[in-house]
Every structure is written in structure tokens, then in C-alpha cells.
Amino acid sequence: MATQTKRPRVAGHVDGGDPDPVAGFLNWCRRVGLELSPKVSERAGGRRTRGGARAALTSPPPAQVAVSRQGTVAGYGMVARESLQAGELLFVVPRAALLSQHTCSIGGLLERERGALQSQSGWVPLLLALLHELQAPASRWRPYFALWPELGSLEHPMFWPEEERRYLLQGTGVPEAVEKDLANIRSEYHSIVLPFMEAHPDLFSLRVRSLELYYQLVAVVMAYSFQEPLEEEEDEKEPNSPVMVPAADILNHLANHNANLEYSANCLRMVATQPIPKGHEIFNTYGQMANWQLIHMYGFVEPYPDNTDDTADIQMVTVREAALQGTKTEAERLLAYERWDFLCKLEMVGEEGAFVIGREEVLTEEELITTLKVLCMPAEEFRELKDQDGGGDNKREEGSLTITNIPKLKASWRQLLRNSVLLTLQTYATDLKTDQDLLSNKEVYAKLSWREQQALQVRYGQKMILHQLLELTSE
Numbered sequence: 001m002a003t004q005t006k007r008p009r010v011a012g013h014v015d016g017g018d019p020d021p022v023a024g025f026l027n028w029c030r031r032v033g034l035e036l037s038p039k040v041s042e043r044a045g046g047r048r049t050r051g052g053a054r055a056a057l058t059s060p061p062p063a064q065v066a067v068s069r070q071g072t073v074a075g076y077g078m079v080a081r082e083s084l085q086a087g088e089l090l091f092v093v094p095r096a097a098l099l100s101q102h103t104c105s106i107g108g109l110l111e112r113e114r115g116a117l118q119s120q121s122g123w124v125p126l127l128l129a130l131l132h133e134l135q136a137p138a139s140r141w142r143p144y145f146a147l148w149p150e151l152g153s154l155e156h157p158m159f160w161p162e163e164e165r166r167y168l169l170q171g172t173g174v175p176e177a178v179e180k181d182l183a184n185i186r187s188e189y190h191s192i193v194l195p196f197m198e199a200h201p202d203l204f205s206l207r208v209r210s211l212e213l214y215y216q217l218v219a220v221v222m223a224y225s226f227q228e229p230l231e232e233e234e235d236e237k238e239p240n241s242p243v244m245v246p247a248a249d250i251l252n253h254l255a256n257h258n259a260n261l262e263y264s265a266n267c268l269r270m271v272a273t274q275p276i277p278k279g280h281e282i283f284n285t286y287g288q289m290a291n292w293q294l295i296h297m298y299g300f301v302e303p304y305p306d307n308t309d310d311t312a313d314i315q316m317v318t319v320r321e322a323a324l325q326g327t328k329t330e331a332e333r334l335l336a337y338e339r340w341d342f343l344c345k346l347e348m349v350g351e352e353g354a355f356v357i358g359r360e361e362v363l364t365e366e367e368l369i370t371t372l373k374v375l376c377m378p379a380e381e382f383r384e385l386k387d388q389d390g391g392g393d394n395k396r397e398e399g400s401l402t403i404t405n406i407p408k409l410k411a412s413w414r415q416l417l418r419n420s421v422l423l424t425l426q427t428y429a430t431d432l433k434t435d436q437d438l439l440s441n442k443e444v445y446a447k448l449s450w451r452e453q454q455a456l457q458v459r460y461g462q463k464m465i466l467h468q469l470l471e472l473t474s475e
Contacts, residue, residue, distance in 0.1 A: 021146035028143035032097040034247055037090050039082045040282065078251055084276040090259060091247050093268045099133065099141050099244035101125035106132050106203055117196065119188050123221050126242055128196060130217050131208045144246045151216045155299035158182060158219065160451060168455035171428035172292045172462060173313055173354075181218075189214045223298045224249045228263050251284035253294070255302060255309045259284050291458045301457045304439070304464070311363065312465035313354035314424050316371070320349075322419035323375045335382075339374050342386055346370065357465055358403075365401040368417075376412040406472040418473035421466050428459060432467055435460045 029036065078090070096103065101110045110117065110125045117124045133139040157165050158178045166175050189211050197204035225242035226249075248261055248270055259282050262269045276282060286294075290311040291301040301307070320340050327333040343349045348370045355371075356363040374382065406414070425431070435456055438445055445453065 021143070024143040025147055029247070033092075033094045034097050035092045036247065037088075039080060039084060039088070040078050040090055078282045080276045080278055080280055080282060083278045084272045084282075086272055086274050088272045090270040090272060090282065093245055093247055093270075095267060097246055098268075099129065099144070099246070101129050101241060104129035104133055105136065105140070109200070109203075113196070117192060119192055120184055121188065121218075122239065123218070123242060124188060124192055126221060126225070126244075127214065127217050128193065130220070130244075131193075131197070131213070132203055135205050135208050141246075144244075151213065154216065154219045154223075155450070155454075156219045156223070156297075157295060157299075158215065164451065167429060168452060169292075169295075169458065171424075172455075172458050174292050174296050174458070177296050182215075185215060185218050186211065219299075226261065226268075248284070251282060253286045253289075253298070253302075254283040255285070255288075255307050257283040257285040291461050295454055295458055301454050301461075303457055304461050307461065308359065310359060310461040310465065312357045312424075312462040314357065314420050314466075316349040316353040316355060316367075317351060318423050319355070319371060319375070319416065319420045322416055322423055325419065326416070335379060336375070339382060342382075343371055343374055348374075357469065359465060359468075360403050362401045362403075369401055372409070372413040372416055376410065376416055403468065403472065406469065409473075411475075414473040418470060421469045421473070425463065425466055428463065430459065432460075432463045435463065 028034075084090075101107060104110070106129065110128060114125070117128070133141050134145060139145070157169060157174055158181055160168075165178060169175050193214060194209060194211075197209050221242055221244075224244060226245045227242050228240045230237055230240065245261075245268060248268065251259060251270070258272060258274045258276050258280075259270055260273050261284065262271055270284070272282070286298065288309040289297075289307075290309060291307050292311075294307070295301050302310075304310075320336075323336050323340075324333060327336055340349065348367045353367075354364075355368045362368050374385070377385070406417070409417070438448070438456055439460060445456075448456065
């Protein structure tokens with residue numbers, strides 16, 4: 001997880017604050033020791049990412065940096081005032097400036113109540129910290145919050161009308177993910193968050209006891225927060241809790257990024273990962289994110305073909321359906337189900353799982369190869385494998401499952417994969433040509449709403465990957 005869409009504001013939470021929020025934020029940076037390089041500045045009119053407005057850093061002399069919100073609500077970001085070399089430091093955020101469940105003013109209470117605040121998301125303590133700090137007149141982070149635009153402007157699909165979300169993003173996996181999110185958020189709020197706030201009325205005013213506000217702050221955490229990776233020896237531990245990182249959440253995302261956030265004991269450092277020419281925008285990465293993940297979590301996408309991390313999913317149950325369609329007798333049908341149950345026992349497939357196909361490789365290579373092998377092997381061979389309880393020779397005779405190797409798969413494997421792709425393409429509301437026509441006609445594309453454009457990019461990128469599979473699996 002990384003950070004940021006539009007910065008939402010709780011109405012009135014900065015009442016009586018600094019009349020110039022930009023100056024207030026800069027003064028706050030100095031007070032907390034947040035050091036910004038004089039080599040970075042702001043430019044308006046850049047690419048729209050993360051769905052909207054943001055403050056960005058400038059550095060006109062004599063001040064080391066300045067923050068501005070000039071121009072439109074979209075397209076701000078950090079840019080290089082001078083050429084930067086790989087390894088150059090862009091800014092340093094001391095850990096004391098982070099906003100987390102541990103650094104907030106009710107950190108002690110949250111720690112004492114940690115057991116009661118456990119949830120599926122793991123975000124409840126941070127969300128309660130935000131709910132408290134946003135309405136606390138003396139919050140240490142008031143200058144940081146003052147740069148957030150109004151709540152209600154986030155472009156996550158969870159805030160789209162349900163009918164629009166289902167129509168525009170049908171087949172992409174986003175509507176299903178959003179419905180799960182909304183159900184979990186409602187449950188989390190009513191069972192954990194609201195009872196906690198009601199038990200501490202002196203810490204949470206009535207105006208922050210709102211499910212709608214909670215939805216908005218979940219989206220902020222989803223899109224703005226950072227999650228420190230675990231060390232290799234800590235792989236068995238629970239993931240670190242998310243934290244808010246002022247200044248770091250200014251950078252936009254690109255798959256082909258040129259900066260990265262590094263973690264040390266006392267601070268977080270944003271460092272250039274490649275040479276950045278003067279005037280070029282500085283981009284962080286939020287991870288290897290497909291466009292459906294970007295729009296779901298951050299409210300934006302990278303236009304085709306920029307997102308080299310884009311993927312298309314083939315639902316595991318779709319491969320089962322394709323295998324069942326290939327059966328001719330009841331005995332063959334029962335055997336197909338038996339093979340599927342065996343794969344479930346091996347934990348290679350599941351009712352809600354998906355095979356993930358990238359532009360150059362299959363990201364779920366082991367699962368897909370094993371599934372194709374088991375579903376397509378002769379019945380006698382399957383019986384032998386099952387008798388061995390899956391412990392037989394599972395050597396990958398076909399080699400690594402890169403996209404270029406797919407034509408080398410056995411004919412029966414290719415046919416099953418092809419049929420699965422055809423079934424997947426049927427789940428979209430439009431076909432590839434329809435989307436291609438919209439994208440290629442600049443005049444028509446420009447007349448689409450922003451949501452329509454974003455959804456189109458998600459659908460088109462997925463369909464291009466799936467159609468590539470069709471070509472590679474043809475005889």
C-alpha cells in the first residue's frame with residue numbers, strides 16, 4: 001500500500017487555523033524537522049493521477065521549499081528544479097512527524113484497547129486516530145490537514161453510484177471488490193468503531209460519529225497511507241499497521257517511477273532511483289499495481305499502454321467451467337469435479353481465487369500450470385497422482401510460463417486455457433473493438449466523463465492481455 005488521491009477535509013476542522021495553509025504547512029515542516037531538498041519544486045498541469053488535487057513542493061529562493069495549490073484540482077506533483085542523480089535525497093521525514101496509532105494524542109488509549117480494536121482490515125486504530133485528530137482543536141497535525149481538499153471529492157469506485165460502477169466496470173473485478181469493502185467497512189464501523197467512540201465521548205465529538213465520514217477516511221487510508229515492509233526475518237509476523245507520511249503523499253505514481261521511499265530507524269527518506277532531468281516530475285511507486293487495483297484503491301489509472309504492471313484475471317472457477325464444458329458424459333463430468341476437488345486439497349485453486357496474467361508472464365504460474373496439468377491429464381495418470389496424494393513428480397516439463405512460452409504448452413492445456421479466456425471475455429459488457437473505437441477517436445473520448453475514461457482504460461488493458469492469450473493459444 002502506498003498513498004494518495006485527493007486530500008479530503010472534514011468540514012470545519014481547520015476553523016480558526018492559519019489563513020495561509022501553505023505557509024502553515026511549511027512552518028510545521030520546519031518545526032517537526034521535515035527536511036525538503038531545494039532541488040524540488042511544483043508545476044501545474046501535469047498528468048492526472050490519484051484522482052485529483054494535491055499540494056506540491058516548490059523551492060523559490062530564499063526559502064528552501066514552498067507549497068502551492070495553484071491551478072486546477074488535478075495534475076500537481078513534485079518536480080525537479082535541477083537535474084537529480086540516482087541516489088540523491090529528495091526529502092527526509094522524521095518518524096516523529098508520521099501520523100499513526102502510536103504517535104497520535106490518544107496513542108496510549110489505543111494501545112491499551114488494542115485487543116478490542118482488532119479487525120479484518122487492521123486499520124481501525126489509525127482510523128480512530130484520524131477521527132480524533134481531525135476534530136481536535138489542538139491537533140499537532142492541523143497544518144497537515146489544512147492542505148486536504150474537501151471530503152466528498154474522492155473518485156474511488158466505492159463512491160460511484162452502484163449502477164454506474166457495475167455498468168462501467170463489469171468484468172474487471174472492481175465491483176465485486178468494492179461490494180466486499182463496503183460490507184466490511186459497515187460491519188467494522190458498527191461493531192468496533194462507533195461503540196469505541198460512544199464509550200469515549202470526550203475524545204470524539206458527535207460530528208465525527210458518522211458512517212459516511214468513516215467511508216471517506218477508509219478511502220484516505222487506502223489511498224494515502226504507507227505500510228512499512230517487514231524485514232526478511234519478520235515474514236511470519238503480521239503486516240505493519242498503515243501510517244500517514246506528510247510530504248511523501250505528495251508524489252504521484254507511475255509504474256516506471258523514478259523515486260522510492262526508504263525506511264530507517266529514525267526517519268523515512270525519499271530517494272531518486274534514476275537520473276531525473278530538470279523540470280521532470282518525480283514519481284513514487286505504490287507497488288506493482290494493475291489498473292483495476294489502482295482505480296479500486298487510489299481512484300485513478302495509468303492510460304494504456306503506460307502501466308507495464310497491468311494484469312488480467314481469469315477466475316479459477318471459470319477454468320473449472322471451461323473444463324466441465326469439455327466433458328461429454330456424466331462420468332467425465334464427475335471426474336472433472338474430482339480433479340477440481342483434488343486441486344482444492346493441494347491449495348492450488350479456490351472458489352474466489354484467480355489466475356493472474358501479466359503482459360509478459362503469468363504471475364500465478366505454479367497454480368495455473370498445476371491446474372492445467374491435473375484437469376487435462378489422462379484419467380489413469382490422475383488416479384496414480386491422487387493415490388500418491390499429490391506427492392508424485394510435479395516437475396514442470398514445460399518450463400517457465402512466460403507469455404512467449406504459452407504456445408509451447410501441450411495442445412490440451414492450450415485449448416483449456418483458450419476456452420477459459422473466451423468465457424472470461426464474455427463477462428464484460430463491451431467487446432474489445434467497441435472499447436478500441438472509443439479510445440482511438442479522440443473527439444469521442446474527450447466527451448466521455450472522467451469515470452467513463454478511467455473505466456475504459458481498465459477494461460481495455462485487461463482485454464488486450466486476454467486477446468493476446470487468445471492468439472497464443474490458437475492452433
